[in-house]
Amino acid sequence: MSKVLLDMDPGIDDALALLLAVSLPELELLGVTTVAGNTVVEKTSVNARRVLEYVGRGEVPVYAGASGPMARLLTTAEHVHGQDGLGEAGIPGPIDPPQAGALQFLSETIKKNPHEVTIVATGPLTNLGLAFLLNHRLPSLVKEIVIMGGAYHLTPYGRGNITPLSEFNIYTDPEAAKIVFESTAPLTCVGLDVTTNPSVKIDSQRYREISRLGGRKAELASKIMKYQIERFGEIEVHDALAVAAAMQPAMFQMVEMNVQVLTNNDASRGATIPFKPKEGGRGRARICIDINSEEFMRLFLEKVSEA
Numbered sequence: 001m002s003k004v005l006l007d008m009d010p011g012i013d014d015a016l017a018l019l020l021a022v023s024l025p026e027l028e029l030l031g032v033t034t035v036a037g038n039t040v041v042e043k044t045s046v047n048a049r050r051v052l053e054y055v056g057r058g059e060v061p062v063y064a065g066a067s068g069p070m071a072r073l074l075t076t077a078e079h080v081h082g083q084d085g086l087g088e089a090g091i092p093g094p095i096d097p098p099q100a101g102a103l104q105f106l107s108e109t110i111k112k113n114p115h116e117v118t119i120v121a122t123g124p125l126t127n128l129g130l131a132f133l134l135n136h137r138l139p140s141l142v143k144e145i146v147i148m149g150g151a152y153h154l155t156p157y158g159r160g161n162i163t164p165l166s167e168f169n170i171y172t173d174p175e176a177a178k179i180v181f182e183s184t185a186p187l188t189c190v191g192l193d194v195t196t197n198p199s200v201k202i203d204s205q206r207y208r209e210i211s212r213l214g215g216r217k218a219e220l221a222s223k224i225m226k227y228q229i230e231r232f233g234e235i236e237v238h239d240a241l242a243v244a245a246a247m248q249p250a251m252f253q254m255v256e257m258n259v260q261v262l263t264n265n266d267a268s269r270g271a272t273i274p275f276k277p278k279e280g281g282r283g284r285a286r287i288c289i290d291i292n293s294e295e296f297m298r299l300f301l302e303k304v305s306e307a
């Protein structure tokens, strides 16, 4: 069993990542911490609870975290995720609201399970950046951090989605990202280089397949994906790919490089610059540059179609 903590900003694709995570028997979901990003933290926190309760996993705790970036104004993405952050699909609840205390939960969980916790971070890295500032030992105690974030220009798909250089999660809080990328924590980076590869997008045909499946998970997925299918004709499942990278890394091709996060106040804000380590050294981050898309899609559809 892998002990996993999800740090996220649900968000439609975060919700799909959560659906995948609760469907993997080898994944022990210790809890979810939420952050402002796709929408405000009040909504991302409630959304995590709504998803968990909808699929009968209300026992998983959700802890609300940072309401905005460390040193920037919050930029949200309701135009992509809907005003409620879950595609305005009328998902009920939650019965049990989220709790406060994301930073305390992160810190205590990591310290109680030294070198065993994999953090899958699929939103801006504000919670992790603050937690690492509050306790400098934490990075050395995590097993791994799998980050959905960055655009590394290592594949034809590796350009930014907020600026040509920057990906949303890193752009939103570049200072927090800099703290995490420069920490000693082992990093796996799932960037736009693989997540916007057309072979792993949910197109209208795949959407129709999912909509015809039975079961609560497929029903929820179909409801919340409708918002993006209607507006964009496809869904980019960025965050579910990060869960897959954490649990089945062999599905990905990765390169070991170092990464510099730019915190300028110009078009380079939030850029993630990969660079080769010194001769003979090892890159500190594993960056995903390719994906076995058939294998990923088979896993995703199999898990979403479960009762």
Ligand code: RIB
Pocket (backbone or CB within 6 Å): 009, 011, 012, 013, 014, 037, 038, 122, 123, 124, 148, 161, 167, 168, 169, 238, 239
């Ligand atoms: O750039 C894509 C990322 O930003 C995804 O995690 C999406 O949910 C948003 O948080």
Ligand code: CA
Pocket (backbone or CB within 6 Å): 008, 009, 010, 011, 013, 014, 037, 038, 122, 123, 239
């Ligand atoms: Ca996200």
